[in-house]
Amino acid sequence: MTAVTTTRPADEIVPAKRRDPLLIALWITLVVIALIWIAPFVFIFFTSLKSNAEVMSSSAFAPPASVHWPNFEGAWRNGDFGRTLINSTIISFVKVPLGLLISAMAAYALARIRLRWNKALVLFVLFGTMIPFQVMLAPLFTLVNGLGLIDTYVGIILPYLAFGVPYQVFILQGFFRAVPKELSEAALIDGASHITVFRRIFLPISLPVLAALLILDFVNTWNEFAMALVILQDSAMWTLPLGLMSFQGQFSSDYGQLNAAIVMTVLPAMIVYLIFQRYFVSGLTSGALKG
Amino acid sequence: MLNPRLLQTPRAHALILLAPALIVYTVFAIWPMINVIVLSVQRWDGLSDARTFVGLANYEHIFLRDPVYWVAFRNTILWTVLSVIFPPVIGLLLALGLNERLFGRGALRVVYYLPVIIAPIAVATMWRWMYDPFFGLFNQLLTNAGLEWLIRDWLGDRTIALYSVFVAYTWQSVGFSMVLFLAGLQSVDRSLVEAAHIDGANRWRVFRHVTLPALKPVLTIVLVLSIINSLKAFDIIYGMTQGGPAQSTQMLALWAFTQAMQIFDFGRGGAISVTLLVITLLIVVPYLRWTQREEGRP
Structure with a gap:
């Protein structure tokens, strides 16, 4: 309850900014682009922890069912x-x-x-x-x-x-x-x-x-x-x-x-x-x- | 023996301070540039003692009898045009967005810039795997979305391979333009922007008449750097396609390397390098003269 009352004045100081629909749309766009930008890293990292069988059966952005460390050992050695x-x-x-x-x-x-x-x-x-x-x-x-x-x-x-x-x-x-x-x-x-x-x-x-x-x-x-x-x-x-x-x-x-x-x-x-x-x-x- | 007092003059100290950098720069950067011209008028396999002067025969060969040269030439021009349009425009849009006071913009900037610091050869390996026709990211996503008819062999199809590589290049290089534009936006006068808003100018007009003129110097720098970087395109293409399939992603820098270091024809490789060097100088020299002129202004 107190949190609500204390944030109110701040709300009134910058009402225009908060409600500017253009800025909200801009923010959402930028976040979506950032997610696309970071997606390759997530995909690579998840794949690096999957066994080959799992790579072929699971979907791209599914986190590995169980962490498959031998990939790192094998890659390090080979x-x-x-x-x-x-x-x-x-x-x-x-x-x-x-x-x-x-x-x-x-x-x-x-x-x-x-x-x-x-x-x-x-x-x-x-x-x-x-x-x-x-x-x-x-x-x-x-x-x-x-x-x-x-x-x-x-x-x-x-x-x-x-x-x-x-x-x-x-x-x-x-x-x-x-x-x-x-x-x-x-x-x-x-x-x-x-x-x-x-x-x-x-x-x-x-x-x-x-x-x-x-x-x-x-x-x-x-x-x-x-x-x-x-x-x-x-x-x-x-x-x-x-x-x-x-x-x-x-x-x-x-x-x-x-x-x-x-x-x-x-x-x-x-x-x-x-x-x-x-x-x-x-x-x-x-x-x-x-x- | 040198007079020790001679070593104490400012001139001598200047020489001592300048010598290491200038010597290494001249020997290992300037000399090879001159030597490539010498190589281009010789026939040589790079290792043996048999070096013969052949005049302009290497140029004649690459211009008239080497079908790959003109493919590489066309691809280099296409690649440069694409590189001057897409990464800078996307970078500018992102910079304009991040210039607003938004929640978490620092984190967003870090994310967009992250691919820039990754080795191009690693970017190539990553994207090769994402373009994998069977288990790669793109074809999986298309399958999941029910768009099987869009599935392609992204790097194996000669009509689209160059564009597939370019998408990876864009992903990597957008952050670079963005950071330069963000720095440039700091020089835009805030009070001027606010005054324009009060006078009733809409966002587009403020951008067009206040922000864009202030960005002109940065814009020039970004465009010149984009051109130069695109002429250097080597690692990412070598790593993704090695110029294939059927030379459809061949570039001048890579073709020069292939001729010299893989076919062992240093003469023809040198001639290709010289043509690329001339193109680069046609852009660099006017730019350098422009910066000197700007510096002279108050």
Whole structure:
């Protein structure tokens, strides 16, 4: 009873909003679309927990009658997920922080040290954000092969760094440019070098942007497929996406295991996203919209 | 030995800071782009020492004697046109909806964006299974709804395979446009919108005359990014159809890869890549010039 009386005044303050039929229709539409958007995940997840017999007999969105864990065990073993998971982890954990560091260094120099060719260099870097590396898979293979780095971590990390640099440098130099002059000038007059100013002042204040870029880059690196396909040919060096692709080819009719493999591949990126989702949006939009 | 004082100048520090990023970028991103042009005028299997200069013979072959090239070309254009229309329009509509103060809009945004962060190759595997002609989601739903006559082999039928792949691509990429539009909508002046409402303008007119003009910069960015991303379409097609059936989903990026890495004809693969590169540059260079001009404005 008390709840009813206390909500009444609030009702009277926003009567127009509550009764706006257009907004209610809009809300219902958005929820229905969201349900459609999430349906594939539900379908995949349910299938991953069903035995093959149940997949063929039960309807698509029926929850599994009894949880069939052997799918995950089988997919883990048959897809060699232990190995691909380790490869993906090593490559991402080396590439992402290293790439961010060299990008931040270059961005600082472009934004805060007066050079004659600053503007040209920024354009040169910006150009790289728009060039599709899918066009260059063959020459990339030729280059990495010429260096004797096919099927090595270094051989895949170097191109990953190269194609991560443009976007990150571009965003960070925009950010550094907006930092007030007073912050660095005093230190420079006191005799600190640019490298010290970068390390002691600019790195700490740009932590939020760096965090956003770190997460964005982690997901991109984790998901990358085309370059890995060309450079990592030995199955012992495969990353998760390559492992999933091969698994799909071999076990396409073992529906339970196939879906378990999909769940295991997408879960890490999904968890990272759900934990850090507000950084994603800022990392994505800060650059694109100021561009 | 270098004079140590020389290493203390701002110029030297700039070089130290710039060098790692610029070297790796130049060697592993810019050089392959130049090298692909060199490859395109040679005959080479990618591994042996036998590399011969053949002039424009590779181009002549792909343009005049390779029937797949023009199929891939047509598909790439069709795919690009579809990608510039559907994901951005749906993304804009969702962003406009989520820009209202609605219950649970944060959660809705998370849901729409979720497919963006999934590996395209995993999206391909998911949708391949959903399109499975026997036990896949779509044909099951159609059976349950009594619409058996609509049942198709979604990826096996050459007349619809490209569109089936495109539906999966749309599902994945709508969230990307949506997030950019949502950010752009923050720059729309609220007081201007309210003033227009008070002056008696209806929702459509407010959108047309207040919101849309303010969204113009974002709109340009979304369209350019949509075009560029669509030219890159590779993973999702490789994962779903590998260009089949009967080359009906073949694309330039994938055909270049197939020629070089599977047929071991680096020359022809390079020539296909160069044509795609030229198309990309025709879009990128004017865009870059436009952004430089905008930056020059106050």
